[in-house]
Amino acid sequence: MQEVLHSFGFDPEQFELSPLGSGLIHQTWLVKAGGVGSYVLQEVNTSVFKKPGDIAANMDLLEQHLREFHPAYFLPLPIKTLTGKPFVQLKGETFRMFHFVRNSHAFTRCETPQQAYEAARQFGNFTAAFSHFNAEKLNLTIPGFHDLSHRWAQFQYAIKNGSKERLKKNQNDIDLFSKGYSIVETFELIKSDKDFKQHVIHHDTKISNILFDDMDKGICVIDLDTVMPGYFISDLGDMMRTYLSPADEEEKDFSKISIRTEYVEAILKGYLEKMSVCLSEKEIRYCFYSGEFMIYMQALRFMTDHLNNDQYYGARYENHNLVRALNQICLLEQYRKIKPEFQSVMASFGSPS
Numbered sequence: 001m002q003e004v005l006h007s008f009g010f011d012p013e014q015f016e017l018s019p020l021g022s023g024l025i026h027q028t029w030l031v032k033a034g035g036v037g038s039y040v041l042q043e044v045n046t047s048v049f050k051k052p053g054d055i056a057a058n059m060d061l062l063e064q065h066l067r068e069f070h071p072a073y074f075l076p077l078p079i080k081t082l083t084g085k086p087f088v089q090l091k092g093e094t095f096r097m098f099h100f101v102r103n104s105h106a107f108t109r110c111e112t113p114q115q116a117y118e119a120a121r122q123f124g125n126f127t128a129a130f131s132h133f134n135a136e137k138l139n140l141t142i143p144g145f146h147d148l149s150h151r152w153a154q155f156q157y158a159i160k161n162g163s164k165e166r167l168k169k170n171q172n173d174i175d176l177f178s179k180g181y182s183i184v185e186t187f188e189l190i191k192s193d194k195d196f197k198q199h200v201i202h203h204d205t206k207i208s209n210i211l212f213d214d215m216d217k218g219i220c221v222i223d224l225d226t227v228m229p230g231y232f233i234s235d236l237g238d239m240m241r242t243y244l245s246p247a248d249e250e251e252k253d254f255s256k257i258s259i260r261t262e263y264v265e266a267i268l269k270g271y272l273e274k275m276s277v278c279l280s281e282k283e284i285r286y287c288f289y290s291g292e293f294m295i296y297m298q299a300l301r302f303m304t305d306h307l308n309n310d311q312y313y314g315a316r317y318e319n320h321n322l323v324r325a326l327n328q329i330c331l332l333e334q335y336r337k338i339k340p341e342f343q344s345v346m347a348s349f350g351s352p353s
């Protein structure tokens with residue numbers, strides 16, 4: 001760590017490191033020093049993000065666009081090293097540094113509709129800031145990341161080539177997952193539909209990726225590694241997946257999974273306030289589908305990982321990814337039940353549904 005800090009021009013003697021955040025992919029630390037402010041240090045997981053240079057190139061493009069067209073828009077980007085690089089590589093590990101945004105905090109769970117509204121507004125504002133930017137210029141930092149057909153194919157592959165023991169044990173569960181295929185078919189239609197635009201999409205809109213100020217107003221979005229061209233259903237859908245239920249994907253007691261309908265309105269209001277001008281009428285009709293799409297994709301990803309012996313997400317206990325996967329299937333069932341309420345919220349906004 002000493003060498004890493006040196007590369008950014010910091011005196012390691014003055015700094016104290018403590019773990020920060022709850023992400024599954026990278027390791028993150030808060031770097032504190034008397035008088036010079038705080039920083040965030042992150043070790044990039046290069047088995048997931050194989051080309052950190054591609055992330056940095058994307059950040060440069062976003063920064064250039066903002067500087068020219070939205071100079072007041074705040075996006076926390078990595079600090080450059082003493083030699084002007086966006087990250088350091090030492091002994092095969094990749095590190096980068098950010099300023100800690102002063103007077104900011106993040107939430108690990110969405111606990112009020114107001115938080116949901118603020119977060120949705122921030123994610124909507126992010127995509128809207130790039131509505132005149134050609135999203136296709138961005139590198140695909142994880143190819144096929146939110147391509148549901150690809151996730152389905154990975155699941156099918158795991159059914160044939162995954163752990164023999166787990167395949168045998170979980171046959172009934174596997175059948176349950178296969179029932180969601182119509183969600184994949186709808187996605188195939190979207191992919192061939194010219195009314196669906198490739199926007200600049202964040203692809204990880206959980207509440208902890210928003211910084212809030214002391215008044216609990218949203219300040220900015222963070223965690224920009226998965227910013228890529230994509231469909232709006234990824235961002236809106238992941239908010240449905242992660243804000244609506246009081247119990248999250250880690251919950252083992254599925255009776256705690258439920259849908260808080262007042263959060264539906266808060267998310268839609270915040271997101272569409274910024275995004276309705278950027279979306280076609282056709283796209284807006286897929287707001288409900290966005291939740292089905294993201295919940296089902298996450299269920300498939302967890303189940304696939306379980307069958308592959310937890311290679312991607314890791315497991316903190318036996319059957320961890322199986323529990324997460326079944327949790328998401330339960331969430332999907334609950335979500336599907338509130339379709340009428342969802343559609344009446346859309347109608348109250350005067351939006352097609």
Ligand code: GN1
Binds near residue numbers: 024025026048249
């Ligand atoms: C991963 O690392 P984290 O928690 O921000 C994953 C997301 C999943 C999420 C599920 C690059 O995000 O796609 O939705 O776990 N990110 C990547 O908790 O795979």
Ligand code: MG
Binds near residue numbers: 023025204223
């Ligand atoms: Mg993330």
